[in-house]
Amino acid sequence: MPHIDILPDWENLVKKQLKTEDIYAILKKENLEGITVKPFYSSVQKPLVNLPKVEENTHLVASYHESLEEDVFAFLLNENVEGLEEKAVFINNRELAEHISPEDLDQYFSLIDVFDEKEGVINEQLAKELLAKDFKRNIAVDISLHQNAGAAIYQQLGTALAKTKELAEVFGAEIFNKLIFRIAVGGNYFFEMAKIRAFKLVFNQLSKEYGLDDIPYIFAETSLRNKAVTDSENNLIRSTLELASAMIGGADAVFSTNYAVEKNTENSEEISFKQQIVLAYESIINVFEDASNGSYYIEDITQQIADKSWAFFIEIEDAGGYLTLLKQGIIQKKIYDHAVEEQQWVEEGKIKLIGVNLYPKLEVKKSIQDLYTEKDIKPVRWAEMFE
Template structure:
């Protein structure tokens, strides 16, 4: 039996080591989400129930290559491929969804987003109807990966995800809630990203209860481009490995690793990127755990803070007319741009460190934030572009 260390015991020890009574000023750090993060956790306000996945184990998704057919079980398709059997297939192109040959031995999911995020809130309703007519397990994608790559905060990403799901229910009815798949991108803030996935589960479940349902979201998670650089691409491998790990531990149903090379990518770099998932899954088996973050005071607290703040922002968006209406008047674009500029300034000032870009070695700035971002547009911008 180990003696329980109380918060007072911990504070007394740290005060002695830091030679000050004001330890929280020294140990506290700002974060871009404005979440309250304590240096030490000995409890959590309220424990969460286990947050399950839809799938029994996380799918490890690869871009399609003929040579991978035998050993890979989940593919991301941008072109029609025939004669695939016993595969999980994620359709990534609207034109492909019209012509793909469905095989009853495969499972099909659509990653086609019918929202035009930069065309004044337009929704391709006809495409949505066509997708719903397909024999896919999940037909309608809510893509918030663009918003992450554009610099949106996690709270903005989650609230936008709910707001887009709400728009879909208003058009197609509540019966499509279990036909929705979320596509998310994950960045470098490891424990925050684990908590973001878990918060999405909480939020969507709460959202579904508004319609008398009890649904778990299907989450397709991919590595971000936001923190990647052209210089020293091997550093991108380290970043994406952490992102994939966060996705699996957070409970994503499928993961995909974008090519770690920003330039001169080829079949070898694509294969290496995919095999990161293999190493994580087969060396640590984190793709099979059901809510591995459950019981961690830190992760539980972050999850609840993200969920509460995101639900509040979602409600505010709905009161102002919803996602599409706020796109039409430019509110979403402006708010994401403000957050993205703040994150970019942190990189410029060195508060956010990117190895090989603004740390070891420190590159010279060649672009200003104003040159990189457009306040009236949601567009993907890499933080390292300032130095490239």
């Protein structure tokens, strides 16, 4: 069938309804990421190839509980548990990692970050200990901290690249396929899909600088940034959408942080995990390699995020590298500036949180200065301003 261009008809209809010739000025939606979003897409300038993931099926990861042993195939552990030979195990504790010596097993993944963000150094002894283990993935590059601290998407991904380069400078290019990237997924549904896809592009680009052609192992967890103590039900909805973004974007493993902020119970932990079960078994979105490929909108913002992330990475490298800028307080200041602007949008209602600044609208109890500091990269929830 011949291609029929519906764009002029669409534009004319919208012009008539909005009573203006300049519809794009009205329909333009502002965002803090500096990403250009069109109100309508009929093509994409640079179509992307299918972006693969490491795991064939996305691991659905649960906090360990003995009642889940028969039904769950991937656990996050903070203490040693025996008899999990057929499970994927994500280790979240240094002491635990020291006592695990698997032989001929590739079930173990380390979620332990070897960067000391406060001191601006790599814990090389810890890294060597982890690399000596026969784990499937040995070293975690954690940028969930940065997302929860208020970093922009391009700052998160640029930071991940810069941390990867610091590790490669110390341990060589062979470190690339030993890394697992811990990423927090926020509430901007399509942007977060594009974030995961964009990271695959820029990580592959960095690997090629070292003569490789690698893709990243991505462990995605739900964000704390947009969750509220007073509104657990809406937290549950938000985290469900975040998990969907992660699976559709092509994460290799997903984990739902407890939606009942500061009120964790065994029941809330079970419900948090079962969000993943519903998405996986009702929607079957955890088995697709690149489910959003071909969506003009997501393709376009994926490329924009990739370009901005790479530019931020180059900016860091040109200024001396991640650790140098961390010691100088420059990384912290860049994240702080974006986080404060984001918090201002929450305070002004530009970013809407139902049950916090909308339906009902709570009173502001803490100032931005009370919540944020230029010196530290620390998690801050938007709703803390109202709690």
